[in-house]
Amino acid sequence: MTFAQEVIAAMFKITNDERYGFYVAYEPVLIERIIELTELPFNGESVAKVKAKLLVLTTPLKGIGVEVVRNGDFISVFGPGVLKHV
Numbered sequence: 001m002t003f004a005q006e007v008i009a010a011m012f013k014i015t016n017d018e019r020y021g022f023y024v025a026y027e028p029v030l031i032e033r034i035i036e037l038t039e040l041p042f043n044g045e046s047v048a049k050v051k052a053k054l055l056v057l058t059t060p061l062k063g064i065g066v067e068v069v070r071n072g073d074f075i076s077v078f079g080p081g082v083l084k085h086v
Helices: 003-017 027-038 044-056 058-063
Strands: 022-026 067-071 074-078
Touching: 003 022, 003 027, 003 044, 003 058, 003 074, 022 027, 027 044, 027 074, 044 058, 058 067
Parallel strands: none
Antiparallel strands: 022 074, 067 074
């Protein structure tokens, strides 16, 4: 699996594990959670790699029903089928 596919799978898993199908957190907390799920070593390089992929993967994530919305310092991740009012 490519790194982009791993990040997409992690984002889907994050929303799937939440009770109501969405996840809201500060960007560094979301990045830390993605690193845990992809089993990368937690260092500056992996943080930069995940942060760069988050910006690029919004369209493919939307294609599988996962929507990423930025509100100031927070990032909201909505799973497939979750209604949102932002």
